[in-house]
Amino acid sequence: MSDLILEDKLTYKIDSDEPIELNQLILSLKSLGDEYGKFSKIKDVEVKISEVRKGSFEFDFVLMSFAPLLPFMSDVNTTVDFIKRVSELKSFFLNQNSDIQPTLEEAKLMNSINIPIQTFNNYGTVIINDTQKVDKVEFNKEDSKLITTNSSKYIKELKQKEDEEKQNIxxxxxxxxxxxxxxxxDYGNKSICEDISSKEIKTIFENDDIKNEILDNPYHYGFLVDLEVQYINNDAKIYRIMKLNDKINLEENDL
Structure with missing residues (x-):
């Protein structure tokens, strides 16, 4: 039998008197539940709906686990912290805060939780709060459209980046x-890219224009480039500079 981890609950509510498309509601609930469970970082956790308010679109989520609970779990503020994170994500996708870097899963959550209210003719609000309704985050219809647009673009960019890195670009x-x-x-040039490896790696160039511009003054600058990385046994062996995007004065930036 699973144990209830938190007495506190996460409540998801759609404030509207209009009917909701079933598949959109299911997608929204599942996306929220999945991310809530992942955020808890608890082994073998399950997220379940413990209550649906009569006559409303209001759902309570609880965390359950089959694994023995550790003593410190009673002090974990998973629900409150999760709501705060959703609030940060809301600000990010409303172009109000660029200090965070959402994961792909978080972007998908923000893309999904507001879908049910976007087709409403009149008002519609998504509300996420804790049991005591002390911590909450709200999304109105106008918010949801901008968040969906921006999160869709963000998801596309992340997937493109993942695809490129799978191709070693x-x-x-x-x-x-x-x-x-x-x-x-074309041989004998070596560079370091800390993002990829701390080792000095043989470096070649896509064309002579890139090579000449870089080798004209190679030690005074850092170079912001697009790289193709060639591996042997998962170790980077060759960098091919495909594009030079910018030069950074190392002395001015104390790098």
Whole structure:
């Protein structure tokens, strides 16, 4: 038998008197429940709906676990912290806060939880709060449209980045050269890209224009580039600079 982890509950409410499309409601509830469970970071956790208010679109989520609970679990503020995180995500996708970097799953959550109210003819509000209704975050119809637009764009960009990195292509990475040749040969140049490896890696160039611009003054600058990385046994062996995006004065930035 599973144990109730938290006495506190996460409440999801759609404040409207209009009918809701069933598949949209299911998608919204499932997305919220999945992310709530992941956020708890509790092993073997299950998220269940413990109550549906009569005559309303109001649902209570609770966390359940089959694993033995540790003593500190009683002090965990998962629900409150989760609501605060959703509030941060709301600000991010409303272009009000750029200090966080949402995960792909968080972007999908924000893309889904507001879908039911977007087709309403009149008002519609999504409300997420804790049992005591002390901490809450609300989304109105206007918020939801902008959040869905921005989160859809964000999801597309993240997936594109993942696809590129699976192809060993890394965009906008900062490199610095530690060894260069003066005889214009294509071998003997080495650079370090801390995002990929702390090692000095053989570096080649997509074309002579890129090579000439970089090797004209290779040690005074850091270079923001698009890289193709070639691996042997999962170790980076060659960087191919495909595009030079910017040069950064190392002395001015104390790098």
């Amino acid at each position: 890394f965009k906008d990475r900062l490199i610095r050269f530690v060894q260069t040749r003066t005889d214009n040969k």
